[in-house]
Amino acid sequence: MQVKNQLFIGGKWIDTNKKLDVINPADETLITQVSLSTDKEHEFALESAHQAFQSWSKTAPRVRAEILRKAFELMIANADFLSELITKENGKVLADSKSEILYAAEFFRWFSEEAVRIEGEYRTSPSGDKKILVTKQPIGVSVLITPWNFPAAMATRKLGPALAAGCTVILKPASETPLTAIAIVQLLEQAGVPAGVVNLVLPEKTGEAISKMLHDKRVRNLSFTGSTEVGRLLLKEAADSVIRCSMELGGNAPFIVLDDADIDAAVAGAMIAKMRNGGAACTSANRFYVSEKIVKEFTEKFSKEMQKLKVGNGLDKSTQLGAYVSIKEREKIAELVSASINAGAKVEIGANKPNAAGAFYNPTVLSVKKDNLILEKEIFGPVAPIVSFKSDEEAIQLANATDFGLISYVFSDNLSRALKVAESLESGMVAINRGVISDPAAPFGGYKQSGLGREGGFDGINEFLETKYIGLNI
Numbered sequence: 189m190q191v192k193n194q195l196f197i198g199g200k201w202i203d204t205n206k207k208l209d210v211i212n213p214a215d216e217t218l219i220t221q222v223s224l225s226t227d228k229e230h231e232f233a234l235e236s237a238h239q240a241f242q243s244w245s246k247t248a249p250r251v252r253a254e255i256l257r258k259a260f261e262l263m264i265a266n267a268d269f270l271s272e273l274i275t276k277e278n279g280k281v282l283a284d285s286k287s288e289i290l291y292a293a294e295f296f297r298w299f300s301e302e303a304v305r306i307e308g309e310y311r312t313s314p315s316g317d318k319k320i321l322v323t324k325q326p327i328g329v330s331v332l333i334t335p336w337n338f339p340a341a342m343a344t345r346k347l348g349p350a351l352a353a354g355c356t357v358i359l360k361p362a363s364e365t366p367l368t369a370i371a372i373v374q375l376l377e378q379a380g381v382p383a384g385v386v387n388l389v390l391p392e393k394t395g396e397a398i399s400k401m402l403h404d405k406r407v408r409n410l411s412f413t414g415s416t417e418v419g420r421l422l423l424k425e426a427a428d429s430v431i432r433c434s435m436e437l438g439g440n441a442p443f444i445v446l447d448d449a450d451i452d453a454a455v456a457g458a459m460i461a462k463m464r465n466g467g468a469a470c471t472s473a474n475r476f477y478v479s480e481k482i483v484k485e486f487t488e489k490f491s492k493e494m495q496k497l498k499v500g501n502g503l504d505k506s507t508q509l510g511a512y513v514s515i516k517e518r519e520k521i522a523e524l525v526s527a528s529i530n531a532g533a534k535v536e537i538g539a540n541k542p543n544a545a546g547a548f549y550n551p552t553v554l555s556v557k558k559d560n561l562i563l564e565k566e567i568f569g570p571v572a573p574i575v576s577f578k579s580d581e582e583a584i585q586l587a588n589a590t591d592f593g594l595i596s597y598v599f600s601d602n603l604s605r606a607l608k609v610a611e612s613l614e615s616g617m618v619a620i621n622r623g624v625i626s627d628p629a630a631p632f633g634g635y636k637q638s639g640l641g642r643e644g645g646f647d648g649i650n651e652f653l654e655t656k657y658i659g660l661n662i
Contacts, residue, residue, distance in 0.1 A: 189266050189269050189270075189371070189374070191367050191370055191371045191374070192370055193220050193221060193222040193367075194222070194223050194370075195223050195225050195229055195388055195389055195390060196370070196373050196374075196377070196386070196387060196388040197229060197232050197233045197236055197387045197388070197389065198232060198233070198235075198236035198383055198384050198387065199236075199377075199382070199383025199384060200383075202223065203223050204223040204224060204225065204226065204229065206223070206224035206226065206392050207221040207222065207223060207224060208221060208222050208223075208224050208363060208366070208390060209221055210222060210277055210364075210365075210366060210367060211277075211364075211514070212276050212279075213278070213279040213511040213512060213513055213514055213515070213546060213547040214279055214501040214502060214503070214546045214548075215501070215545065215546055216515075216545065216546060216547075219276055219277060219367070220367070222366050222367070222370070222390060223390065224390050224391065224392040225390055225391050225392065225397070226391075226392055227397075227400070229389055230389060230391065230397055230400065233358045233387040233389050234329070234358070234401065234404055234406050234407070235406075236356075236383070236384035236387055237329045237357065237358055237384055237387055237406070238329055238356075238406040239384055240356045240382060240383065240384025240385045241328060241329055241355070241356040243382070244354060244355075244356055244382060244384075244385050245325070245326045245354040245355070245356075246354075247354065249303045249304045249306065249352075250303075250304055252300075252303045252351060252352055252354065253300045253301070253303040253304050253352070254300070254380075255300075255351070255376075255380045255381055256296045256300035256303065256348060256351060256352060256379070257296070257297065257300040258378075258379035258380060259296045259375055259376050259379040259381075260293050260294070260296035260297040260300065262375040262378055262379060263289065263292065263293035263296065263344075263372070263375060264290075264293050266371075266375065267286065267289045267290065267293070268286070270285075270289045270340065270368065270371060271285040271286040271288075271289050272285070273367055273368055273371060274288060274289070274339060274340060274365070274368050275502040275503055275510065276367075276503070277339070277364070277365045277366075277367050277368065278336060278337075278339060278365050278368075279466075279502055279510045279511030279512055279513055279546075279547060280465055280466055280468070280502050280510045280511075281466070281502040281507050281508060281509065281510040282502055282503065282505055282507075283505075283508075284464065284465050284466065284502075284510075285502070288338055288340050288341050288465075289340055291341050291626070291628070292340035292341040292343070292344040292345075292372075293344065294628040295341070295344040295345045295347075295349075295628045296347075297628075298348065298628040298629060298644070299348035299349050299351070299352040299648070299649060300348075300352065302349070302352050302646070302649050303351075303352035303353075303649075306324050306353070306649065306653065307324065308321075308322055308323045308324060309321065309322035310322075313659075318659045318660055318661060319659070319660040319662055320657065320659065320660075321657070321658040321659075321660055322655060322656070322658075323655075323656050323658070324650075324653040324654065324655055324656070325354075325654050325656055326353045326354030326355045326652060326653060326654075327353070327355060327408050327409045327432060327652055327653060327654050328355060328356075328406075328407075328408035328409060329355070329356055329357070329358070329406050329407050329408055330346075330355045330356070330357045330358070330407075330408070330409035330410070330411060330652060331357070331358050331360065331398070331401050331402070331407055331409070331410050331411070332346040332347065332350065332357050332358065332359045332360065332412075333360045333398070333410070333411070333412045333413070333414065333422075334346065334359070334361050334362060334369065334413055335362050335413050335414045336362035336364040336365040336513045337465060337468045337469060337470075337513070337568070338465070338469070339361060339362065339365035339368035339369060340369075340372060342413045343359065343361065343368070343369050343372050344372065345413075345628075345632075345643050345644060345648070346359075346411045346413075346643070347359065347372070347376070348648075349643070349648045349649040349651060349652050350411070350652045351376075351381070351385065351386070352649055353649050353652035353653050354652075355409065355652045356384060356385045356386070357385070357386055357387065358387045358388075358389060358401065358407075359373065359386065359387065359388045359389070360388075360389055360390070360391065360394070360398065361388070363390065363394070364513045364514060365513065369388060370388060373386055373388050395421075398422070398425070399425050402422070402425045402426050402428070402429060402431055403425070403428060403429055404429075405429070407429075407431060408431065408432060409431065409432045409433075409434075409651075409652060410422065410426055410431050410432070410433045410434070411433075411434045411643075411651060411652075412433070412434070412435050412436070412437075413435075413436040413437075413470075414436075414437065415437065415438055416437040416438040416591075416592070416637050416638070419435045419437040419438075419639070422435075423435070433640060433641075434639075434640060434651040435639040435640040436470070436632070436633060436634075436638075436639045436641075436643060437470075437592075437594075437634070437637060437638050437639040438470060438566045438592055438594070438638060439470040439471060439472070439474065439566060439592050439595060439634065439638055440474050440475065440563075440564075440565075440566055440590045440591075440592040440594075441461070441471060441472060441473050441474045441475070441594060441595045441596060441597065441615075442473075442474070442475045442476075442477055442583075442586070442587035442596050442597070442613070443457075443458060443461055443462075443473035443474075443475065443476045443477065443596075443597040443599075444477045444478075444583050444587060444596070444597065444598045444599065444609065445458075445476070445477070445478040445479060445482065445486055445599045446479055446580065446583070446598070446599065446600040446602075446605065446606070446609070447479035447481040447482055448600055448601045448602055448605070449479075449482070449599040449600050449601060450599070450601055451482055451485055451489060452489070453599065454486060454599040455486065455489045455490050455493055456623070457597065457599060457619075457621065457622060457623035458476065458572070458623065459490075459493050459494070459623065460623025460624050461473035461597050461619070461623040461624065462494075462570070462572050463497070463508075463509070463551070463570060464623070464624055466509055466510060466512065466569070466570060467567065467568065467569045467570045467571065468513070468517075468568050468569065469568075470566070470594055470638075471594060471595045471617075471624075471626060472567070472568070473572070473623075474563075474566060474567055475573060475575065475586075475587070476490075476573060476574040476575065477575050477576075477577050477583045477586055477587060478574055478575070478576055478577070479576070479577060479578075479583075480576040480577065480578055483574065486574075487536060487553065487555060487574055490553060490572070490574075491536045491537045494537060494538070494551040494552075494553055494570075494572070495537045495538075495551065496508075497551050497570075499542050499544075499548055499550060499551075500544075500548075501546070509548075509551060509570060510548075511546045511547040511548050512547040512548070512549065512569065513547065514547055515547045517547065517568070517569075518541070518547040518548065518549050518569075520569075521549050521567065521568065521569035521570075521571060522541065522549060524565055524567055524569075524571065525539050525552060525554070525562070525571055527561055527562065528554055528556060528560055528561060528562035528573065529554075531556075531560050531561050531562075532556070532557060532560065533554040533555065533556045533560055533562065533573065534554065534555040534556070535553075535554060536553040536554060536555055537550075537551065537552065537553050538550040538551050538552030538570075538571075539552045539554070549569055549570060549571075550570070551570045552570060552571040552572065553571075553572050553574065554571065554573045554574065555573075555574050556573045556574065556575055557575070558575045558577075558586055560573060560575075563575070564590070566592075580605070580609055583609070584609060584612045584613065587613055587614075588612075588613065588614045590636075591636055591637045592634065592636060592637055592638045593613075593614045593615040593616060593634050593635030593636040593637075594615060594616060594617065594633075594634035594635075594638035595615055595616070595617040595618070595619065595625075596610070596613040596615040596617070596618045596619070597619045597620075597622075597623070598610055598613075598618060598619070598620050598621075599620075599621055600620075600621070603620070606620045606621070607620070614635050614636060615634060615635055615638075616631075616632075616633045616634040616635050616638065616639075616642075617633075627644070628644050628645075629644065629645055630644055630645045631643070631644055631645035631646070631647040631648070632644045632645070632648075633647075
């Protein structure tokens with residue numbers, strides 16, 4: 189497979205004069221340049237998606253399903269190539285990239301199966317005066333905006349349900365990692381997606397371009413994954429035209445270790461919850477709350493495991509922690525750690541950059557007080573601040589003391605106790621005695637300012653469907 193460096197609009201690969209540099213963050217070398225889009229290309233994409241919707245929305249569910257199934261098979265067949273591509277433009281280690289590709293492909297398989305199972309209703313009204321018919325129809329042209337941290341999975345998690353529902357889309361990937369999205373669109377083209385159904389743009393002026401799309405009457409839906417700050421701005425823009433929005437926004441995940449937990453199992457879970465994707469995940473464990481009875485042992489064992497991680501170029505198969513997507517993102521991590529130390533954090537390990545070029549940061553464990561500023565921020569890196577607590581009630585209070593509520597983690601050997609804590613946590617997902625629970629077959633989404641709507645599971649396709657009620661006299 190050879191990845192293109194062009195836009196994809198109306199079934200055509202398009203070059204433009206404006207170019208975007210795609211940089212390998214591990215060594216800061218240029219990978220390639222890709223075309224940037226202007227108003228001209230955006231209008232072409234809007235009209236192509238609008239026209240294609242007329243036929244695609246009426247395509248038999250089985251036809252849509254088979255195309256998605258073929259896309260799944262193509263992703264699996266090209267998994268090694270795609271994994272290396274992600275590592276080159278994103279920086280993460282190959283193991284994380286391969287895991288992402290397999291996870292991403294599953295959204296195409298899952299929604300290929302959901303395409304033929306879109307639900308409806310037919311029943312008699314309680315008064316008996318009519319029949320109630322409820323059907324679901326594709327909402328229309330959908331704008332999909334994806335982030336850099338999971339460039340494959342965040343694309344397929346939106347593309348899968350949108351295409352299964354019968355929607356046409358305009359995909360806008362992150363400027364740091366456009367090549368993975370381009371590769372996935374190439375595979376969709378090979379799988380038989382008709383012209384205009386999937387369009388990929390890379391705006392030269394992103395904010396301005398998206399604003400214009402959200403004020404265009406042809407657009408009816410927005411699916412965004414990214415920061416809460418940007419999400420708020422998009423919601424305001426979408427409000428003018430009452431665009432349907434699904435938002436997967438920031439997280440500040442608590443990782444709670446109760447005093448009856450298996451400490452070794454909790455440490456193993458913490459390594460996954462914290463270091464999956466190098467910590468650059470909205471689901472990453474961000475605040476570690478550990479019972480005061482076991483905090484010393486947990487901190488020592490966790491620090492020891494974190495210190496073992498080998499930092500280096502993600503293309504080296506022996507590397508366990510790769511680069512971050514850019515020097516700018518690495519510096520955000522470093523600044524958060526410095527501010528935390530200035531506020532009284534004790535450094536257990538790390539808190540520094542390796543003596544190497546590239547966007548690297550060493551695994552870091554901090555012991556902090558419950559009011560340390562780092563607990564208020566989404567770290568998006570290999571940094572674990574640990575706080576001790578006295579009671580389950582205090583742990584719940586500390587965990588819920590945030591505007592975010594995407595995912596929480598609870599470790600305990602008492603399932604009843606763990607469930608009681610889980611039900612008290614203000615988050616859309618809770619992992620009990622596990623470091624990861626993301627699954628294409630499960631609803632992904634959060635409470636509070638972590639977002640609106642759900643992706644994946646039986647819920648995911650509904651974000652791209654409108655419910656229509658028809659009352660019948662028979």
